[in-house]
Amino acid sequence: MQSIKRINTQKVHRACILFFALSFPVGSLASEITFPQQERLIHLLKHDCGSCHGLTLKGGLGPSLLADRLAGLPRELVVNTILYGRSGTPMPPWKTMLTRQEVEWLVDYLYSGEASDN
Template identity: 55%
Template structure:
């Protein structure tokens, strides 16, 4: 289950300018494989209903470390752990705008 208090904490640590940059990254870079509307493509769909049962910690780890043997690259060289957690929270909560 999603822990909204952790998401709120991660949000508080990331300023609004960086949040806007992260949303752009999510739409453009992640969207290039997962679909611009996150409905899937080369990579699986990243809509809340597709992420049910996947903990934010699992999604955060996947963002940071990638998925060996797949096209999913690690983003740990560009994102801080709290930024990856924030992105995972955005996806789980369906807050991509």
């Protein structure tokens, strides 16, 4: 009981500053997809997804992934299709290769229409 009263406020203060100093940069990195990750995802889109959806994503074995076509589909369906695949079709699950965060970035990228420009 006594020890609780004797907490050194200066130490606590210092610990708080250290906590915030460390957690902010780490926290912001964790919630963002870094530039090298983006490059990797765009490469994957073209070369891996592109092998079935077409190099320009206009469609092939799989349907077109261009923004105008995806616009008609719920975002969550698109995210889940990429993560879990579609059983009974050639669409494979990517959950062992990509995190949900990476898939969400990829889906935002597809919906943004930027993928159509490459």
